[in-house]
Amino acid sequence: MNQRVKASPATPALRQGKNGDGAERHEAIHRSISDAIIEHRLKPGARLREDALAEVFGVSRTGIRKILQRLALEQLVTLTPRRGASVTRPTAEEAKDVFDARQMVECGLMPEIARRITSNDIAKLRDMAQREREALQSGEQSSAIRLSADFHSYLAGISGNRTLADFVERLCSRSSLILAVYGNTGHLGCESHDHQDLINYLAEGKGERAQAFMSRHLKAIEASLSIVEEENEAPDLFDIFAS
Amino acid sequence: MNQRVKASPATPALRQGKNGDGAERHEAIHRSISDAIIEHRLKPGARLREDALAEVFGVSRTGIRKILQRLALEQLVTLTPRRGASVTRPTAEEAKDVFDARQMVECGLMPEIARRITSNDIAKLRDMAQREREALQSGEQSSAIRLSADFHSYLAGISGNRTLADFVERLCSRSSLILAVYGNTGHLGCESHDHQDLINYLAEGKGERAQAFMSRHLKAIEASLSIVEEENEAPDLFDIFAS
DNA sequence: ACCTGGATAGTCGTATACAATAGGTCAATG
DNA sequence: CATTGACCTATTGTATACGACTATCCAGGT
Numbered sequence: 120m121n122q123r124v125k126a127s128p129a130t131p132a133l134r135q136g137k138n139g140d141g142a143e144r145h146e147a148i149h150r151s152i153s154d155a156i157i158e159h160r161l162k163p164g165a166r167l168r169e170d171a172l173a174e175v176f177g178v179s180r181t182g183i184r185k186i187l188q189r190l191a192l193e194q195l196v197t198l199t200p201r202r203g204a205s206v207t208r209p210t211a212e213e214a215k216d217v218f219d220a221r222q223m224v225e226c227g228l229m230p231e232i233a234r235r236i237t238s239n240d241i242a243k244l245r246d247m248a249q250r251e252r253e254a255l256q257s258g259e260q261s262s263a264i265r266l267s268a269d270f271h272s273y274l275a276g277i278s279g280n281r282t283l284a285d286f287v288e289r290l291c292s293r294s295s296l297i298l299a300v301y302g303n304t305g306h307l308g309c310e311s312h313d314h315q316d317l318i319n320y321l322a323e324g325k326g327e328r329a330q331a332f333m334s335r336h337l338k339a340i341e342a343s344l345s346i347v348e349e350e351n352e353a354p355d356l357f358d359i360f361a362s
Numbered sequence: 363m364n365q366r367v368k369a370s371p372a373t374p375a376l377r378q379g380k381n382g383d384g385a386e387r388h389e390a391i392h393r394s395i396s397d398a399i400i401e402h403r404l405k406p407g408a409r410l411r412e413d414a415l416a417e418v419f420g421v422s423r424t425g426i427r428k429i430l431q432r433l434a435l436e437q438l439v440t441l442t443p444r445r446g447a448s449v450t451r452p453t454a455e456e457a458k459d460v461f462d463a464r465q466m467v468e469c470g471l472m473p474e475i476a477r478r479i480t481s482n483d484i485a486k487l488r489d490m491a492q493r494e495r496e497a498l499q500s501g502e503q504s505s506a507i508r509l510s511a512d513f514h515s516y517l518a519g520i521s522g523n524r525t526l527a528d529f530v531e532r533l534c535s536r537s538s539l540i541l542a543v544y545g546n547t548g549h550l551g552c553e554s555h556d557h558q559d560l561i562n563y564l565a566e567g568k569g570e571r572a573q574a575f576m577s578r579h580l581k582a583i584e585a586s587l588s589i590v591e592e593e594n595e596a597p598d599l600f601d602i603f604a605s
Numbered sequence: 606a607c608c609t610g611g612a613t614a615g616t617c618g619t620a621t622a623c624a625a626t627a628g629g630t631c632a633a634t635g
Numbered sequence: 636c637a638t639t640g641a642c643c644t645a646t647t648g649t650a651t652a653c654g655a656c657t658a659t660c661c662a663g664g665t
Contacts, residue, residue: 142443142618169647179620180647185431192435200385201626201647216525223526227466282459283466286529385648412617422650423617444617444656 148176149186156195156206157268157295158261163208167196193289195296207296211346214297218341221290225271226334228278228287233326240277241322247273248314264295270314294340301344310339391419392429399438399449400511400538401504406451410439436532438539450539454589457540461584464533468514469577471521471530476569483520484565490516491557507538513557537583544587553582 152172155161167187173180187204190196197207209217251266268291275287313336320329395415398404410430416423430447433439440450452460494509511534518530556579563572 168645170645181619181621184647188428188431189435192432202628203647213525216523219523220525220529223470224466227470280459280462282456282463282533286463290525411615413615424649424651427617445658446617 144178145182145186148178148182149189151176152186152190153193153195153292154265156190157292158265159295159299160261161206163206163296163300165206167204167206169203194293207293209293209297209300211301213293214301214341214344214346217290217293217297218337221287221294222334222337224283224287224290225275225337226330228275228280228283229321229330229333230326231279232274232277233321233324233329235279236277236321240273241318244270244273244318244321245315248318251314252312264298267314268292268295297344301346303343303345313339387421388425388429391421391425392432394419395429395433396436396438396535397508399433400535401508402538402542403504404449406449406539406543408449410447410449412446437536450536452536452540452543454544456536457544457584457587457589460533460536460540461580464530464537465577465580467526467530467533468518468580469573471518471523471526472564472573472576473569474521474523475517476564476567476572478522479520479564483516484561487513487516487561487564488558491561494557495555507541510557511535511538540587544589546586546588553579556582 152161152167161167169180169183169187172183172187176183187196187198191198191204194207196204198204247266247270251263251270254260254262254266268288271291272284272288275284278284313332317329317332317336320332395404395410404410412423412426412430415426415430419426430439430441434441434447437450439447441447490509490513494506494513497503497505497509511531514534515527515531518527521527556575560572560575560579563575
């Protein structure tokens with residue numbers, strides 16, 4: 120099975136590219152897989168075999184397991200006890216919870232963000248929004264989705280509250296997953312001009328307006344989803360046992 | 363249900379106490395360590411050697427590492443690259459962030475909680491508050507802290523939003539850590555009657571009042587802390603390099 | 606007496622080997 | 636022809652062995 124030539128016992132060919140420090144490497148692998156999921160290159164339900172990943176990234180299964188666990192805690196992958204890892208397929212309820220959470224946290228953060236935002240931040244945000252728009256217009260949905268998530272994450276980071284910013288980042292990642300399952304192709308989540316308008320409000324220091332706008336923005340995304348709980352193929356038995 | 367005897371060759375003496383299924387065992391170990399940290403039986407800064415934990419719980423280091431990683435992601439323990447694991451010592455900034463986050467989320471959840479709370483929930487909450495009070499009066503600080511965290515977590519769970527409830531639970535755990543570092547002994551975080559009052563508001567369906575009360579409650583806890591950033595023992599060198 | 610350099614030991618990081626289990630496939634029977 | 640049973644393969648879960656790095660301790664020099 121292991122078709123690796125394995126010339127030297129402890130130094131696969133792929134590894135010499137990076138420095139020996141494994142921490143950064145693991146971080147890179149994590150981001151790599153994470154990005155692939157967020158960009159929908161790995162679709163919900165896709166199985167993530169440890170051996171395959173280990174071979175692709177040139178590390179042992181041990182390291183992959185660590186990363187997979189972390190992804191599981193971030194709820195991007197689901198770890199079923201002896202079936203292995205697969206990209207999480209969010210339920211309709213989870214989708215609702217995620218958007219409710221975003222509604223509460225992202226909107227609640229807006230006043231503070233408006234207070235602390237710097238011209239540097241504004242420039243950065245404009246650049247991100249611009250790139251997102253370009254990606255959208257050139258049909259690169261994958262990049263657009265990721266850029267949109269990055270936009271929201273960066274925005275939350277301006278608040279200065281790392282705890283909440285990290286939470287928002289995870290919510291955005293999960294949102295991307297939700298879009299992959301319940302989103303209609305063609306009608307992407309975020310309208311590009313929305314982000315530009317939001318930046319304008321913040322640049323003018325209108326925190327209240329920005330908050331209300333973000334609320335509508337998130338509601339619009341959620342409304343664009345077609346959340347239909349697909350029926351289990353064999354619910355009858357469960358119903359019988361439940362009764 | 364599977365009562366397989368499983369006299370397998372690899373069965374240390376400690377392991378036969380539990381069922382062979384490792385998943386539940388790991389969950390139990392996780393909770394065990396987590397509780398010890400939350401109850402201040404393990405104080406911030408305490409080192410957590412893998413070998414020692416492995417021996418204590420009768421599993422191999424592999425399993426311990428998995429649990430340690432999970433605890434690290436929950437920010438209860440800090441994993442320094444080659445120094446090992448230790449109980450996290452929150453910084454003053456983290457403390458502020460955590461309480462700001464709790465302010466936003468827990469208060470924001472109150473209206474929904476007031477809407478969905480059942481008589482069963484109320485009974486459960488009253489019981490928890492009562493036990494907390496008893497623990498407080500009998501001087502069992504450890505139990506009181508944990509019960510207080512449980513109270514807030516259970517409360518958040520009533521909202522029905524698992525994502526936010528989990529977040530609150532983690533914030534409460536971290537709060538316990540913060541109390542261990544910055545709290546004054548004798549003046550515990552939550553006043554016991556506060557929780558009882560809060561239940562009353564919720565029982566009467568007064569979501570707004572409950573929200574305001576929770577806000578004051580959290581502010582009171584935060585105010586009771588004596589957040590003094592302890593000086594680094596050798597800041598001079600860093601200052602020199604920073605200038 | 607203090608500082609610096611080296612040696613040692615302890616601990617973590619990684620890889621590999623073994624064991625158990627779940628799912629799939631094939632065949633046999635009603 | 637469908638269904639069920641058993642076998643078999645593939646994949647994960649666990650443990651252990653080895654290697655690398657860091658911290659501590661001690662000796663020597665200034």
